[in-house]
Amino acid sequence: MAVYTDIAEDDLKWFLTEYDAGSLLSYKGIAEGVENSNFLLHTSKEPLILTLYEKRVEKGDLPFFLGLMQHLAARGLSCPLPLPRRDGALLGSLSGRPAALISFLEGMWLRKPEAKHCREVGRALAQMHVAGAGFELKRPNALSLDGWRTLWEKSEARADEVEPGLQDEIRSELDFLAAAWPKGLPAGVIHADLFPDNVFFLGDQLSGLIDFYFACNDLLAYDVSICLNAWCFEKDGAYNITKGTAMLEGYQSVRPLSSEEIAALPVLSRGSALRFFLTRLYDWLTTPEGAMVTKKDPLEYLRKLRFHRQVVSPAEYGLSQ
């Protein structure tokens, strides 16, 4: 459960007076998520999500994230909208943390996504990439090559506790990626964390995307590789080419990938697997006992990284000709 910061009812009631949100009927911490503290609020007007921004979120980045949701929603993408306060600001403060109220999105995330859902996710990702064009704020990806190295330096000394030999393996992976990372591919606003728990469905219909708190400017095909990693592997570690094909077809039905982007998929997928391995490894080693959060297994992403390392052709991801 991701509730790092508790809130007192009186403080919350005071916080809500800054908004035209009705009066508080109930609130509870949400038993999902990793990064921030989230609460579901019922008010006399409408259900709302209250987010308290935690450790990995820079306060200076919040206008980018909240403004992006407004930009995307205005262009027809289904995503939550931040509620403005009476003074027009999108951000307030509660329990000593930056805090925002955002609209409640109907739907549920899928515990067992199928190929048809991967197709929808591919399509929605491409729609987001297209809709993101013209968003005027910029945010470089803090979790790309330099950020990975910084993160790695914080875990490196203890990495072999998790699996013997990890230190050498990750050092040489970082060197490989620094040398092989593609340049000049189409770039724009990417979601950067479009995992199953951040995509809501009503039945088989995708109802919206949430959790834009890693969004940034980076290579669009890198975002595709994040989704291949997050959606197209089975629990036993096997890559599911049917899901990969569906994901890539869905994406390309909206935004065709260039031959350069396709050729770069194996390297990009190594990078995105490493990125999630590193944040998970860091959290694994540092999350304090008693924090109400379910730690995610870094080794799942190490296995994915090893898969991508032995890919010889992007066709192995399931590209239809």
Ligand SMILES: Nc1ncnc2c1ncn2[C@@H]1O[C@H](COP(=O)(O)OP(=O)(O)O)[C@@H](O)[C@H]1O
């Ligand atoms: N706008 C929303 N509408 C409905 N539920 C939401 C919304 N935002 C977050 N949630 C709920 O909170 C959970 C955690 O949100 P998320 O943004 O993924 O947190 P974190 O940034 O901490 O990972 C989601 O899985 C979902 O259940």
Ligand SMILES: N[C@@H](CCOP(=O)(O)O)C(=O)O
């Ligand atoms: N998707 C990341 C963790 C970030 O959590 P989220 O709840 O913000 O999606 C991972 O799986 O490592």
